[in-house]
Amino acid sequence: MSTPTATRLQAANASVTVLSNTTFVTDWTRRYFGPWWNAFEVPASYACAGPLVTADLNEKAYTDLTALVRSRPHHEATYAKARLLLTRDSTGTITGISPDEGLAYRSEQLGGHVTLAGRTAEPLALATARIAREMIRAALLRDGWTLLHASAVVQGDRAVLTFGSKGAGKTTTALLLASRGAQLLANDRVFVKAIGDDLRVLPWPSAAAIGLGLLDALGLYDVVRDRVQAGEQLHPTQHQDVTDALLAGRREPLWEPDGKREKKVQVFPDQFATWFGMQLATGGRAAALLFPRIDPTSVPAVIDGDRTLGEDDFMSGATEDRYPDHFGLAHGINGGGSDLARATVADRLAALPHHQITLNHDTQANADFLTKLAGDQDL
Structure with missing residues (x-):
């Protein structure tokens, strides 16, 4: 049996440790989260402190958990686009198996300790990172953060948040600004919390989808x-x-x-730096909101309009579409944060500069316009 290795993730006051007998799993966790969240190796003995994900390549454990689930009343669900069979015992422990992926899950202590057993390394590493991220998300939401649908870049510590439906230009705006020296903080969603006089922002690590x-x-x-x-x-x-x-x-x-x-192409977070030469931000202070739309017949410009932050700009529901909270990690918290936190953030964001903008298909013109706009002292 390999010597276990451990990686600790830290985002604001939330943390989780990933412990595995397979270095591929902990290396994957550090690669995936390291650029945006503070991910670092710790001694395996530290794993007993705080929330924990234990993820091992273990055929026997997978087989035993599979037999356990099938021997009890269970129901079928979908998780990360895969079939999942789930059962819960009288202590609240949740056990699940994903036969197509060769994965078994066991969630104990109200989601404070999740054990995964896998048959192959890559599916185990992906599932482990997913669970660890959901545990961090739940802790941040309990601590008063909210989760918004937005891309974001940071200049100094000032974050410009970009909102819009699919195809509106959120990713285009963020990547153009990042290519001109801003730090990329988020491609599709961002954590926000009112702390003192500031609205602090944190990234949501994920693969970025780019057409x-x-x-x-x-x-x-x-x-x-x-x-x-x-x-x-x-x-x-x-x-x-x-x-x-x-x-x-x-x-x-x-x-x-x-x-x-x-x-779309699915880009690892660290590939923004190693492939594209873009810097990644680990946090910032919300300073302005952009609401773009793509109009091939227009020139890049600030336009008149009454677009403001709406309910659709917040994450909503108990969890994300592909990752329902089958393992009891969220403890019933809304996937976008508490009503009070959301209302506070909405009020604070409403007081920041808002700009509705048009972009066209001229990349150079768009980049020049956005760079000037983001550099204005009003932002």
């Missing part, structure tokens, strides 16, 4: 293709069709069969 067309427009397509051709890997949640398109040099958007969702 092929946007990669091309940003001048990043060839960088990604060259790296993939050289054998480097993007995040494993990326659809094989996207990898094939990159290798073939296809730059047009790829769509799901229903034509409603685009299949």
Whole structure:
């Protein structure tokens, strides 16, 4: 049996330790969270302190937990797009198995300790990172943070938050500013909390989904293709069709069969730095809100409008769409934070400068406009 290794994650006052007999799992955790959350190796003996995820490659444990679930009344659910069978005992311990992934979960102490047993390393590493992130999220929400749908960049300690529905330009805005020297804090969502006179922001670590067309427009397509051709890997949640398109040099958007969702490149957080030369921010102070829309017939500009922060800009529901709280980690907290925290953040954000803007398909013009706007003293 390998010597266990441990990685501690820290975000504001929330922390969790990942302990594993497989260094691939803890190395993955440090890579995935390190650029945005403080992820660092600790002695395995430290794992007894605080929230804990234990994740081991262990065929016997997987088999035993599978037998346990199937021997008891259980129900079927979906988690991370995979089938999950779940049972709960009289002590509140939740046990689940994902047969297609070769994973078993056991959540004890009201979600304070989650044990995973896996048959192969990569699915185990992905599942471990997912659980650890959800435990941090739950702790932050209990501590009064909220979670917003927004991209964000930081200049100094001033954070510019960008809101909008799919296709509005959140990712475009953030990546253009990051390519011009701002630090990237969030691609799609961000934690916010009122602390004293400030609205503090924290990143939500995740693989960033970037469409092929946007990669091309940003001048990043060839960088990604060259790296993939050289054998480097993007995040494993990326659809094989996207990898094939990159290798073939296809730059047009790829769509799901229903034509409603685009299949996108899935970029590891650390690849923003190593591949694109962008710096990542670990936090900041909310200073301004942008509400972009893409209009190919317009020039980049600030426009009149009454767009303000709305309910859809907050995370809502008990959990995310793909990650329902099957393991009792959230303790019933709304996935976007408490009503009081949300109302406080909404009021504070409403007092910050708001700018509705249009962007077009001219990347250089967009970047010049956004750089000037973000550099204005009003922001």
